[in-house]
Amino acid sequence: MGNHVSRRDLMRWSLLGAGSIPAAALLAACSKATGQTAPTTSAAPTTTGLAPTTSAAPTTTAAPATTTPFDPSVPWWLQANFAPVMDELEVFDLEVRGALPPGLRGTYVKNGSNPQRANSPHWFFGDGMTHGVWLDGGKATAYRNKWVATTPYTQKLEFGQGVPGGDNNQSNVSALWHGGRLLTSGEVGFPYELDPATLATKGLVDFGGTLAGSFTAHPHIDPATGRMHSFGYDFADPFLRYHIIEPDGTMSHIEGVSVPRSTMMHDFAITETDAVFWDLPVIFDLDLAVQFLTDPTIIPFRWAPEVGARLGVMPLTGGADAIQWFEVDPCYVFHHVNAFRRGDEVVVDVCWQESMFGGNEFATPSVRRWTANTATGSFREDILDVPPGDLPSRDPRRMGREHRYGYLIGTRDDPNTVNLGGLVKVDYQTGTAETWDPGPTRHGSEFLFVPGDEGDTADDAGWLLAFVHDDAANETTLAVLDATAVTAGPVAEVVMPRRVPYGFHATWIPAQ
Numbered sequence: 001m002g003n004h005v006s007r008r009d010l011m012r013w014s015l016l017g018a019g020s021i022p023a024a025a026l027l028a029a030c031s032k033a034t035g036q037t038a039p040t041t042s043a044a045p046t047t048t049g050l051a052p053t054t055s056a057a058p059t060t061t062a063a064p065a066t067t068t069p070f071d072p073s074v075p076w077w078l079q080a081n082f083a084p085v086m087d088e089l090e091v092f093d094l095e096v097r098g099a100l101p102p103g104l105r106g107t108y109v110k111n112g113s114n115p116q117r118a119n120s121p122h123w124f125f126g127d128g129m130t131h132g133v134w135l136d137g138g139k140a141t142a143y144r145n146k147w148v149a150t151t152p153y154t155q156k157l158e159f160g161q162g163v164p165g166g167d168n169n170q171s172n173v174s175a176l177w178h179g180g181r182l183l184t185s186g187e188v189g190f191p192y193e194l195d196p197a198t199l200a201t202k203g204l205v206d207f208g209g210t211l212a213g214s215f216t217a218h219p220h221i222d223p224a225t226g227r228m229h230s231f232g233y234d235f236a237d238p239f240l241r242y243h244i245i246e247p248d249g250t251m252s253h254i255e256g257v258s259v260p261r262s263t264m265m266h267d268f269a270i271t272e273t274d275a276v277f278w279d280l281p282v283i284f285d286l287d288l289a290v291q292f293l294t295d296p297t298i299i300p301f302r303w304a305p306e307v308g309a310r311l312g313v314m315p316l317t318g319g320a321d322a323i324q325w326f327e328v329d330p331c332y333v334f335h336h337v338n339a340f341r342r343g344d345e346v347v348v349d350v351c352w353q354e355s356m357f358g359g360n361e362f363a364t365p366s367v368r369r370w371t372a373n374t375a376t377g378s379f380r381e382d383i384l385d386v387p388p389g390d391l392p393s394r395d396p397r398r399m400g401r402e403h404r405y406g407y408l409i410g411t412r413d414d415p416n417t418v419n420l421g422g423l424v425k426v427d428y429q430t431g432t433a434e435t436w437d438p439g440p441t442r443h444g445s446e447f448l449f450v451p452g453d454e455g456d457t458a459d460d461a462g463w464l465l466a467f468v469h470d471d472a473a474n475e476t477t478l479a480v481l482d483a484t485a486v487t488a489g490p491v492a493e494v495v496m497p498r499r500v501p502y503g504f505h506a507t508w509i510p511a512q
Contacts, residue, residue, distance in 0.1 A: 067419075067441055068471045076417035077113075077123030081443065081469045081476075082502055084114040084126060088147070091497040094133070094140035098492035100480060101463060102138040104450065105511035107196065108465050108478065111175040111184050112503020116153060121296040123418075125159045127152065128172030128184055128192075130199050131467070131500050133478050136511060140478070140494040148172070148184050148192055149201035159296055165214070166190050167204050173217035175507040178228045179249030181205075182509065187266065188214040188232065196509050207251035213241045217505065218267040218335070222316075223397050229270050229316065231277070235262045235284055242275060242320065257312075257320040264301050269339035269348050270316055270400045276339055276348055277312040277323075281305045281330050282356050303358035305330035311372055311379070313346050326372045326379040332356035337392040337406035337426070338399065344375035349406060349428060351390040365390070367408070367426060386433035389424040391446040391505070395459040404429045405460050407447045407483070420502060423447050423464065425486045436486045438479075441472040448506045449483065460484050465508070467500050468493070476500040 068080040076082060113126035120126040128148035134141045147153055151167040159170075169189025176183040176191070183205060185191040190211060193202040205211075214232030221228045226247035233240050238256025246252050257277065262284035269276040281304045289300035309330045314323035332353040339348040352368040365388035371380045389408025406428065410421040422437040422444050438444055447464040460483040468479045477493035 067443075070416040072416075075122075077120065078118060080417070080471065081499060082123060082417070084116075084118050084120075084129075084501060085145070085498060086116075086118070088145055089143065089498055091143045092141060094143055094497065095495040096138075096140050096492055097477070097495065098480075098490060100135060100138045100140065100492040100494070101452070103452065104463055104480065105136050106134075106450070107509040107511075108133045108135065108448070108450075108506060109175045109177075109182065109196075109199070109509065110445075110467060110500070110503045110506040111148075111172060112501060113170070113172045114147065114501060115159075116147065116156070121159060124172075124187075125296065126170065126172060128170050128186065129501075129503075130175060130184065130194065131503070132199050133494060133496075135494075143497055144199050145498075145500075146194075146199040146201075148194070150192060166206075172504070174505040176219065176228075177507045177509045178219075178221060178245065179247060181249055182507070185215055185217045185219075187217055188234075191215050207243075207245065207249070210251040210254060211243070212254060213238075215243070216266065219243075219245070220268075220270045220399055221396070222270060222272075223399055223401075224272070229275060231257075231265070231268055231275075233263065233265045239263070240265065240277070242314075242318065244318065253318050255318055255320055257314070257323065261307070267333070267335045269336050271339050271341040271346060272400050273316050273341055274313050274339075274346055275316050276346060277314075278310075278328075278333055278348075278350075279312060279325075280309045280328075280332055281307050282332065283307065299357060301357060303355050305355070305358070311348070311370060313372060313374055324372075324374055324377075326377070328370065328379065328381070330355070334390050335392050337408075338394045338401075338403045340400060340402040342402065344373050346372045346374060347402075348372075349403075351388070351392060351408065367406075369428070384426065384428075384431055386426050386431070387424045387435060393447050393449045393464070395449050395451060395462060397451060397457070398459050403459050405483070407449060407464055409444055409446055409466075410435065418502075420444055423466075423481065423486055425460075425483070434486050436481065436489055438468050438489075439470075442468055442470045443502070444468050444479070445502055446505060447481070448508060450508045452483075458484075465506070467496070467503070469499065469502070474499060 109132045114129035115126035131145045148171045169186040171184040171186045171192045174185045182194045182196040183191040191205045213234045219228045219230030228245040230243045239262045240257040244253035264282045282301050283304045285302045292298045292300045309328045311326045312323045333350045337349040348370045352366050367384045369382040389410045391409045393407045406426045408424040410424045412419040412421045420443040425434045445466050447466045451462040464481040469476045476496040479490040480492045
């Protein structure tokens with residue numbers, strides 16, 4: 001990166017707020033508040049809270065010898081299908097294997113990290129690139145990919161140049177469809193708007209000048225109101241802000257949520273009546289940030305379990321002074337599957353990690369259910385005996401409502417790289433799971449749920465879409481699975497005209 005950012009700039013970073021640190025791109029963070037509602041104590045985790053504990057065979061397996069050989073001289077995020085592609089394509093009338101559902105009409109858009117000079121210091125730090133597939137009437141009519149034309153991309157800035165925040169972010173984590181606009185978002189900074197017809201970048205979005213601080217990668221849309229609820233974390237007080245965006249795209253509410261320190265918070269949850277934050281022990285460290293100025297591989301956050309961990313529940317319409325905190329055991333959560341309120345209980349299903357930046361990050365991942373009782377102040381954690389996974393999806397019609405199913409991407413053991421596997425469909429009613437393994441040389445990605453027949457309200461009535469890459473054939477397809485029959489594998493696969501690198505999060509734009 002070089003020494004073009006001074007300690008003075010770093011302090012400006014702390015004062016101005018969030019920037020381009022997508023290392024947070026799957027992360028959350030924590031601390032124990034002072035001067036807040038006293039946290040409640042939590043019960044020890046149990047595996048007895050959710051009906052049966054039988055499950056299908058785990059997707060976690062030894063790394064097969066037939067995958068692409070690993071080159072120890074090259075960072076894992078710059079080789080095999082993590083490596084970036086260096087051009088933009090527009091291709092029509094794609095090959096389809098199997099039969100695409102005729103009613104699946106719209107555009108699948110996936111965002112991910114794709115450094116324009118192929119020299120990123122980490123997978124999370126590359127420029128944003130979107131890949132889009134247009135589906136209509138049982139055909140795949142087009143594929144397009146484009147870099148997100150952010151300020152760092154257009155000015156050809158190395159990662160970390162300049163004071164991060166606002167337009168200075170890679171916008172490489174999420175794609176979002178709301179209010180008739182296609183947005184991309186990074187971990188911090190402002191989102192960018194894209195043209196849904198071409199994926200060309202239209203410009204920065206600050207919601208008419210109302211957005212202050214950052215806009216993180218995981219807003220959530222209430223299916224009943226059409227409102228998008230979001231948040232952002234920063235490096236100066238207020239360290240956490242909460243936003244509400246109306247169906248027409250205007251930001252109608254923004255307020256600070258009092259937390260005692262700057263922490264890394266990647267995701268949050270909503271119910272019909274609540275906004276739910278997890279405040280977990282990954283904290284911003286100024287000394288590490290100083291080292292980051294000359295070595296961008298150093299992450300300016302550290303694992304600090306001594307500060308505690310907690311879950312906060314506040315009114316969905318706003319009112320941070322009414323937030324209620326619940327103590328949880330120190331842990332790390334990339335993403336949640338869904339949340340809902342059941343009487344006095346707020347239930348959150350999470351993809352759980354033992355720690356982050358603590359040296360034991362991926363030792364014991366699990367799928368867990370957190371239950372906070374807002375009347376009694378009690379908290380319970382249940383561990384599901386199902387294969388672990390992350391990058392979850394759910395029926396968007398169930399967002400914030402009680403759900404039965406969640407859809408995760410499983411992983412395979414591999415000491416050299418992140419080895420993505422197949423689909424894990426978790427049944428939260430029975431405590432079991434079904435899986436689909438794409439094969440020893442094939443690797444899945446986030447499985448995006450797209451609702452099917454509007455008249456069928458079952459929360460597996462729809463399709464699961466994901467890019468799947470085959471190392472042996474050096475081929476990427478867009479796989480389409482029937483969510484009611486995941487073990488059968490794809491009903492159709494659209495052959496991509498090029499390799500599509502593993503990315504992060506996708507969205508679906510219904511045909512108008």
